[in-house]
Amino acid sequence: MLRKLIGAATLSAVLALTACSGKDTAPAEGDMALGAPEGAKVTVVEYASVTCSGCAAWNEQVWPQFKAKYVDTGKVRYVFREFPTPPQDVAVAGFLLARCAGEDKYFHVIDQIMRSLPELHSGTPPRDILLRTAREAGLSEAQFQTCVADPAGVAAIEKRIKAAQDAGVTGTPTFMINGEVVADRSLDGLSQRIDPLLSAK
Template identity: 65%
Template sequence: MRASGPFKYASMSRRAAVTGAALAAMTMLAACSGAQTGAAAEGDMAMGAAEGAKVTVVEYASVTCGHCAAWQAQVYPEFKAKYIDTNKIRYVFREFPTDPAPVAIAGFLIARCAGPDKYFPVIHEIMASQREIFGGVPPRTVLLRIANGAGLTEEQFQTCVTDADALKAMDARIKAGIDAGVQGTPWFMVNGEHVADSSLTGLSEKIDAALAES
């Protein structure tokens, strides 16, 4: 799929939405040394304005997606300062694992286990560590280090990434994204409308127009 902005999409493996396969894969990792996309959904992680804000920006992303990490490093700081820190929008992050799905799912679970206050810092740190994860360092080593830094013990880490209820909830979130028509990551929605250009200019055009509406 071709993206109109500088950040291309990472394709989503639909097999990642199968809870049984995800659970089996995560067990191995731990043991190894039609929805409305603009509407609130169970499990949403958000910042900025409160629910019901005039403008809601939803990002579907994966911690193992290189294009997501690029957006995080190059666009997010200014985007956050302009719209989130000023409470002009409600920013919602939705988890949409890309290959290797077990690593992405583990990263998301760890972020949730770290707690709401540490969720986004953990997500951002995993994205920033992709070079290690894809460069030969065992993913478990990287994820455990990040989990430890967020206050989780190794035992809590292993319990977290093999939690059947958490995996079931993750599976539901993945399926909701697929049902909503998400075709890659990063995938942005402004008030329920997909914005293909994920540059600050592209997003600002849609956001500012929505903010200006009476």
């Protein structure tokens, strides 16, 4: 069971998530980013979880168009920040796996886990889903086992959770454009906030 692999300390930290005030606009440790370089005119930060249905829906329905319009063109810096949600042990293991797969495969692994949520909800054992994803990313079962039980990786996620709390994040998906929370996560809603910033002098 993944709960045994993660460890009680991490689970207690994840389960104790509470809301804090403040905004985070500066780069943070562990940021995974695509598109424009640091210091871009527009930075879009998404706090998400691989076990969040809303995140998975955005990933499938909006992300491809958003990526093509803003990320692939280098207009916007897109930053993905990890914020585990229930089942938290599975989310933590998924994030650890994505990082173990390497930076070049990180977003692909995140995508694959999110697309597997219907299986998870239908009763497929989470370990089966994650192990399959690990193998597709080129990791052996032994490497997967070591990865999801890595104390340093677990500690790093705990720090990222705390940073998200300090940024005022209480749930996922949460989107911020240049540090301001955005409620409308549709492509049109995001574009209405992004385009004026891009055209401003």
